[in-house]
Amino acid sequence: MELEEKLGLKQLRTIEEINKKIERGDVVVLTAEEMKELIKTKGVKTAAKEVDVVTTGTFGAMCSSGAFLNFGHSDPPIKMERITINGVEAYHGGAAVDCYIGATKMDPNRPFEYGGGHVIEDLVSGKEVEVEAIGYGTDCYPRKYIKTEVTIHDLNQAILCNPRNCYQRYNAATNSRNEVIYTYMGKLLPNYGNISYAGAGCLNPLMNDPDYETIGIGTRIFLGGGIGYVIGEGTQHDPKNGFGTLMVKGDLKQMSPEFLKGASFTKYGTTLYVGIGIPIPILNEGLAKKTGITDEEIETNLLDYGVPKRERPILKRVKYSELKSGKIELNGKEIPAASLSSLKKAREITYILKEWIEKGKFFLTMPVERLPRDTIFKPMKMTREATLAKHIMEEAVTCKIYENIKDVAKKIVEKEVNHIVIVDEENKIVGLITSFDITKAVAENAKTLSEIMVKQVITASPDESIYSCARKLEKHKISALPVIDKNGKVLGMVTSEKISALIGKGEKIEGGIKI
Amino acid sequence: MKKLKAELKFNNKRVAEPIISTIVLKEQATINILKARVDETGGKVLVEIPDDKAENVIKAFRDSGVEVKLEILAEITENCIHCGHCVTLCPVEAIIYDKKSLSVKMIGEKCIQCGRCVDACPTKAIKIWR
Numbered sequence: 001m002e003l004e005e006k007l008g009l010k011q012l013r014t015i016e017e018i019n020k021k022i023e024r025g026d027v028v029v030l031t032a033e034e035m036k037e038l039i040k041t042k043g044v045k046t047a048a049k050e051v052d053v054v055t056t057g058t059f060g061a062m063c064s065s066g067a068f069l070n071f072g073h074s075d076p077p078i079k080m081e082r083i084t085i086n087g088v089e090a091y092h093g094g095a096a097v098d099c100y101i102g103a104t105k106m107d108p109n110r111p112f113e114y115g116g117g118h119v120i121e122d123l124v125s126g127k128e129v130e131v132e133a134i135g136y137g138t139d140c141y142p143r144k145y146i147k148t149e150v151t152i153h154d155l156n157q158a159i160l161c162n163p164r165n166c167y168q169r170y171n172a173a174t175n176s177r178n179e180v181i182y183t184y185m186g187k188l189l190p191n192y193g194n195i196s197y198a199g200a201g202c203l204n205p206l207m208n209d210p211d212y213e214t215i216g217i218g219t220r221i222f223l224g225g226g227i228g229y230v231i232g233e234g235t236q237h238d239p240k241n242g243f244g245t246l247m248v249k250g251d252l253k254q255m256s257p258e259f260l261k262g263a264s265f266t267k268y269g270t271t272l273y274v275g276i277g278i279p280i281p282i283l284n285e286g287l288a289k290k291t292g293i294t295d296e297e298i299e300t301n302l303l304d305y306g307v308p309k310r311e312r313p314i315l316k317r318v319k320y321s322e323l324k325s326g327k328i329e330l331n332g333k334e335i336p337a338a339s340l341s342s343l344k345k346a347r348e349i350t351y352i353l354k355e356w357i358e359k360g361k362f363f364l365t366m367p368v369e370r371l372p373r374d375t376i377f378k379p380m381k382m383t384r385e386a387t388l389a390k391h392i393m394e395e396a397v398t399c400k401i402y403e404n405i406k407d408v409a410k411k412i413v414e415k416e417v418n419h420i421v422i423v424d425e426e427n428k429i430v431g432l433i434t435s436f437d438i439t440k441a442v443a444e445n446a447k448t449l450s451e452i453m454v455k456q457v458i459t460a461s462p463d464e465s466i467y468s469c470a471r472k473l474e475k476h477k478i479s480a481l482p483v484i485d486k487n488g489k490v491l492g493m494v495t496s497e498k499i500s501a502l503i504g505k506g507e508k509i510e511g512g513i514k515i
Numbered sequence: 516m517k518k519l520k521a522e523l524k525f526n527n528k529r530v531a532e533p534i535i536s537t538i539v540l541k542e543q544a545t546i547n548i549l550k551a552r553v554d555e556t557g558g559k560v561l562v563e564i565p566d567d568k569a570e571n572v573i574k575a576f577r578d579s580g581v582e583v584k585l586e587i588l589a590e591i592t593e594n595c596i597h598c599g600h601c602v603t604l605c606p607v608e609a610i611i612y613d614k615k616s617l618s619v620k621m622i623g624e625k626c627i628q629c630g631r632c633v634d635a636c637p638t639k640a641i642k643i644w645r
């Protein structure tokens with residue numbers, strides 16, 4: 001008993017007792033922020049004795065979100081094979097008129113603008129959506145086509161069911177490239193111009209119960225402005241690294257557009273902002289202590305999203321308190337940092353949930369089963385390795401900056417290339433000359449290479465995949481990339497001809513959707 | 516000299532009248548026209564007014580039935596979720612994040628209308644007057 005008390009495991013109250021207090025109206029609920037303040041001023045012991053429940057919250061872009069919808073049957077009935085809602089394809093692999101609309105699926109007529117997340121927001125807002133579906137036509141379901149307009153009230157069920165929400169914490173992102181990149185972490189300015197991060201830090205539900213003592217299957221939660229439930233661990237749940245996730249569900253009909261917001265990340269895609277709030281019952285002193293966690297104590301990795309690989313380089317370990325300060329120091333420079341999640345909404349959720357509990361509208365549940373604490377998040381098993389720049393690069397034809405234009409022109413002809421890389425004495429890249437630049441030199445009567453060369457050369461690293469190379473070529477409308485090492489030394493050249501030849505041999509690079 | 520930016524709104528019936536020229540002459544103010552647009556709903560003109568003349572000029576426009584809106588170079592609409600992403604993109608600190616209320620605020624008159632923030636906003640809540 002003494003040891004139990006020492007470890008803070010001695011039970012102070014049960015869920016049943018808390019629920020009785022809620023019924024009576026004398027339950028003591030604090031938001032996560034209020035609890036941290038109380039612990040700071042009065043200490044954990046007092047806080048644990050006084051407080052029954054701590055409310056936590058988060059509001060962020062949660063791509064793994066979507067809703068199951070059931071339309072009811074038309075007359076004559078149809079077994080929907082393919083279905084779109086406001087132009088966004090919904091997945092149909094179940095019974096005749098069931099479907100799942102996912103947040104990131106986009107309307108092909110307005111990609112990156114309108115997607116499943118917006119459909120969900122429109123439904124929750126009570127707006128009419130256009131449903132269009134086709135079927136094969138069967139003896140029992142003779143209809144082959146249907147188009148109709150419905151609102152959420154016309155549906156039998158609209159159930160938000162999100163396979164991965166509520167990340168315990170997330171990586172922070174910046175960009176080393178000398179160009180703007182558009183990512184799911186937002187718009188990242190060139191040369192480490194800004195930092196974006198996600199998650200609510202010390203307000204985050206899982207951060208306040210990091211050992212998942214009270215959050216598990218069956219935990220009743222605030223979801224999208226309504227009531228929902230945790231139905232298990234989320235996909236990519238990674239508890240050992242402090243990156244736990246939740247799978248949640250709730251009745252979409254009870255939710256509100258205030259806490260379910262369709263969003264689009266330019267040139268990345270659409271998603272859904274989801275508001276989640278979870279009450280943490282203070283069953284023992286240990287739990288009270290855990291809810292005292294501050295942003296100072298939560299660290300995450302600042303990653304370079306400029307590197308288009310699975311393992312993005314970790315530039316620095318950063319605390320949420322530093323991120324929330326709005327400035328992070330990196331390489332001696334102060335870089336502006338901002339959240340992609342809404343801390344304002346997260347805070348709002350903690351207050352709403354507090355009010356629900358105080359007013360007896362929300363009762364707590366004990367999980368039927370706890371979330372796993374030992375699973376790991378594995379990378380994809382790849383049976384075919386991606387081809388890298390170093391595998392397909394050819395010898396780079398180089399010259400020095402002082403060489404005269406005519407000699408360089410000769411090199412182009414002799415070596416039958418279109419690009420000459422200009423290097424210094426250490427073979428480091430200085431610029432690039434194309435056959436067109438030579439033509440221009442003749443037309444404009446240029447005298448030296450430095451007048452006509454490309455100075456801001458787009459390059460590739462030897463370990464860069466050909467997918468990434470192809471994307472650079474396409475994005476910048478160029479036909480070759482010098483391959484350079486970390487020090488700028490030229491190793492070779494990747495050309496669009498070579499990549500096209502690979503496609504000809506059956507290597508699938510594009511395979512994607514042309515916009 | 517410091518200049519004040521203002522948006523002038525002319526209704527449909529007045530778009531053909533030389534209201535701006537009249538006021539420029541009358542108030543002896545070097546009003547700079549930054550942008551102008553006329554469509555079905557009337558005319559919208561973005562002007563810069565020298566600070567020392569601003570009070571009289573604005574009054575003159577209002578007296579002539581022109582709607583004058585100040586600090587309207589850019590606006591954040593209700594769709595904003597206050598994430599703050601735009602704050603790091605703004606080169607002139609026209610958008611600030613208030614750490615106390617955890618809210619994003621736009622200081623319209625500071626905006627230079629570069630548009631960096633517009634496409635980055637997840638809920639497309641930023642409108643720039645163009």
